[in-house]
Amino acid sequence: AQSVTQLGSHVSVSEGALVLLRCNYSSSVPPYLFWYVQYPNQGLQLLLKYTSAATLVKGINGFEAEFKKSETSFHLTKPSAHMSDAAEYFCAVSTGTASKLTFGTGTRLQVTL
């Protein structure tokens, strides 16, 4: 069984500040981990994914995440927030890159001036 826990349903940062969205996973097999972004009334867009290669994964729009097996974590970061980053972010785990996904409960990122 697999599961994902996202700490913080709502995160607010100032424009230009560091973004840190937390994700911890549980998996009985080596996990594949994903971060998705969702804008209102839209589908999901893949930000980045971990597929057992490099532990530091760089994605689109300046986001990156680090896989830490010892901490069972896959936190998402961005050095400098932009207003356009305001959205809902989902962490997900899978047994493969094209296998069914188990999503976390999501974190809503608010970016203020």
Added chain:
Amino acid sequence: GAVVSQHPSWVICKSGTSVKIECRSLDFQATTMFWYRQFPKQSLMLMATSNEGSKATYEQGVEKDKFLINHASLTLSTLTVTSAHPEDSSFYICSASGLAGGPVYNEQFFGPGTRLTVL
């Protein structure tokens, strides 16, 4: 990049009627499609996995007779909500992955979603 479309983008129907939602892979062949539902301000929950030409695999707690899934071709899967009721109102999202070894096999691509409102 690979594009997945859904139709309709939103639908309002009366209680007791059936609604069909289409999910299409526009520029690749999708051997596997997934159907998720998302309640307001909540996460996505997988409903079922469909492979082209075979019966869908439903997640525990999902009524297969209520949510009929058909994946008759490599570019089209449909979800039919039969005898819809207000509690079926939700945002339904599909995703698709491509043929093994192909350029779009290694990822799921999501459609834009369909908002269903049952009155």
